């Protein structure tokens with residue numbers, strides 16, 4: 001997506017509902033991700049990562065993360081959509097409809113957080129003078145987002161646990177990939193983070209800390225999906 005050099009005046013409230021951590025905390029979490037045991041990804045997640053690797057053979061880069069963040073928002077759209085359908089079907093049961101609303105609100109917070117990630121990665125691409133290619137940076141992300149949306153939606157309707165598991169895999173992979181990106185680029189800790197989105201996202205001093213914060217956010221997304229798996233993934237009057 002293109003960004004103009006000027007940005008409309010927005011709210012002075014911080015846009016991300018996720019807290020900003022200190023540099024020391026962020027380094028601790030990065031190290032923890034690097035020490036995670038090898039994740040056991042589901043088959044759809046493996047297919048998704050394999051197709052992404054084909055298109056970004058050089059791996060970790062700001063254009064790769066811009067793609068990742070575009071796709072990352074999609075399950076939360078799908079879950080919000082299904083939540084509203086469930087509320088419509090159960091509109092006379094106010095207690096249950098209200099309970100579903102908590103999941104809808106959680107999906108919105110997560111997609112908002114991914115939105116700031118997306119804008120920040122796009123901004124980093126622009127600052128580096130990255131030239132977009134039609135297939136890789138425009139068509140492919142939109143096709144993948146379309147397919148991923150429908151897969152997330154379908155799984156959430158049929159067996160929600162699978163949809164949460166797919167997202168947890170995606171978020172685990174994202175947290176780990178950001179942690180590795182910062183590890184292999186020590187110069188990021190000497191590079192001041194200049195951004196139009198600091199008021200929205202958080203006032204991190206270096207590119208390294210900004211990326212570590214994004215990694216930590218991804219872990220929160222993963223944890224939320226795993227919490228729903230444990231508590232009972234399907235909307236229920238009695239569970240979760």
Ligand SMILES: [Fe+2]
Nearest residue numbers: 069072114117
């Ligand atoms: Fe993200």
Ligand SMILES: [Fe+2]
Nearest residue numbers: 072171218221
């Ligand atoms: Fe995420």
